Amino acid sequence: MIILNVCIFLSGVVGLFILQRKKVSFNILVLSALAGAVGFGVFLNLFDGETAARSLRWIGIVGSIYVRLLKMMVVPLIFVSIVCAIINQKSGRQMGRIAAWSLVFLLGTAAIAATVGGLTAMSFHLTAEGIAIGESEAHTTHSLQDQAGNMGLLEDTIVGIIPENPFYAMTGQGPNATLSVVLIACLVGVGIIGVRTYEPEQAELFTGWINALNTLVVEIVMMIIMLTPYGIFSLMTSTIAGGDFAGILKLMKFVIASYSAIFLMFLIHALILTMLRLNPLTYCKKALATLSFAFTSRTSAGTLPLTVRALTEKMGVSGGVANLTASLGVSIGQNGCAAIYPAMLVVMVLPTVGRSMTPGFFLVMVLTITVVSIGIAGVGGGATFAGIMVLSALGLPVGIAGLLIAIEPLIDMGRTALNVSDGMVSALGTARFTGNFNKTVYDDPKAEFVDKAARH
Known part of the structure; x- marks a missing residue:
């Protein structure tokens, strides 16, 4: 049966390849991959656990390779x-304005998302009282409590953005690696501008190298992005087939409340776009492929190349704004996680500690969450890390995160998609306010990066 399952999966991959060769719309390819993955994932769930698990080890190779490439x-x-x-x-001042507006958005x-999350939980009357805890949840709870005890202070996180070894930071290691790379890039860029004042020939030499390297990197990213439908097909199949539906049913109220809050925040994103005089429906169409991958992969950092290309190629955002804002959004202000x-x-x-929510404490909670959201890594487990930090900062027990471990993958999909949407909306807002936006490209229904990559 394992060979049969793998053959069915490969048939789906071949089908997507045929559609791609016929130049079917990229969004249609993504939706086809999602629909096929859901159906195939449900099919695999009918088998015993061992057969499904062994099948997924082979099926998941495609998704794992794609995520690692990104x-x-x-x-x-x-x-x-x-x-x-x-x-x-030619100036570092413009990037300063871009960074400031990015942080504002x-x-x-x-802060708005924290308010929405708190109010939604209160309206659903969510409480940890009476939730049964099993052996695995108990083990996770103790582990999280140990992490909370070993966790550094917020100021340590902020200081950690400045790397002691820039070469180590450039390897992408550490919770603040993304922000560290952004900082190093800004310093190098401003440094080259400074060199122009006394060594213009050297500065032009550096400029030529960087522009050539940028063209090469963008080309490689475009080649990888063309593999998105295959990655989604593999990742979503693994998610559906490997889901713990028994655990989900036990905590269904929390799942519904979570997705209600996520949906409300997506509506707020649409409202922000409307206030920016941008059509939310156009945004939904052009962001579909990127958000679909974020949903299936559960990694904001891994989605970053798709986010940047969608902003620049489809939505008319300048490269500087798209790269800086989206990069900051991977580690700052994630709405979902x-x-x-x-x-x-x-x-x-x-x-559970005999306290009730008061307006004053609610305000303190929102402010704490907003500050703590700085430096949260956009990878799997980031939400748990954020939860531990906030609960610890407010003097509350952190074990609740262990009770929700069974449904973590399910709600993390929606949270990650919301994180990426926040980065894109923030980039659009920043581009609008700094004059780095081309509305003609945004309104053009044919503006897709797949058209540029069709030659591959």
Whole structure:
């Protein structure tokens, strides 16, 4: 049966390849991959656990390779694109304005998301009281409590953005690696501008190298992006087939509340776009492929190359804004993982310690979540890390995160898609306010990066 399952999967891959060769719309390819993966995942769930698991080990290879390819390009894309954007603008002042507006949008939406998460949890009357805890949940709870005890202070996280060894930071290691790379790229870019004042020939030499390298990196990223439908087909199949439906049913109320909050925040993103005089339906269409991958892969960092290309090729955002804002959004102000989720945990924990939510404490919670959202890694487990930090900062027990371990993959999909959407909306807002936006491209229904990559 394992061979049969793998053959069915390969048939699906061949089908997607045929559609791609016929130049079917990229969004249609993504939707086809999602639909096929859901059906195939349900089919695999009918088999015994061992057969499904062994089948998924082979089926998951495609998705794992795709995610690793994207992650491989995150650091080169951030570094080269930001340096290139700075030196081509001839001034570092513009990037300062872009960074400031990016933080305004990212942290502002994080505060709104924390409010939405808290109010949603209260309206659903969520509480951790009476939730049964099994052996695996108990083990996870103890592990999380140990992590909370070993966790550094917020100021340590902020200081950690400045790397002691820039070469180590450029390997992408550590929770603040993305922000560290952004900082290094900004310093290099501004440094090249400074060199122009006394060694113009050397500066032009560096500029030529960076622009050439940027062209090469973008081309490689485009080649990888063309594999998106196959990656989604593999990742979504593994998610559906490997889902713990028994655990999901036990905590269904929390799942529904979580997705209600996520949906409300997506509506707020649409409202922000409307206030920016941008059509939300156009945004949904052009962001579909990127958000679909974020949903299936559960990694904001891994989605970054797709996010940047969608912003620049489909939505008319300049390269400097797209790269800086989207890169900051991977580790700052994540609406789903670092805002909604911690807020819901706080509401659930309060009754277990004999406390009630007051307007004053609610405000403190929102402010704490907004500050703590700085430096949360955009990878799997980031939401748990954010929850631990917020609960610890508010003097609350952190064990609740262990009780929700069974449904973590399911709700993490929606949270990650929301995180990526926040980065894109923040980039659009920043581009609007800094004059780095081409509305003609945004409104053009034919503006797709797949058209540029069709030659491959």
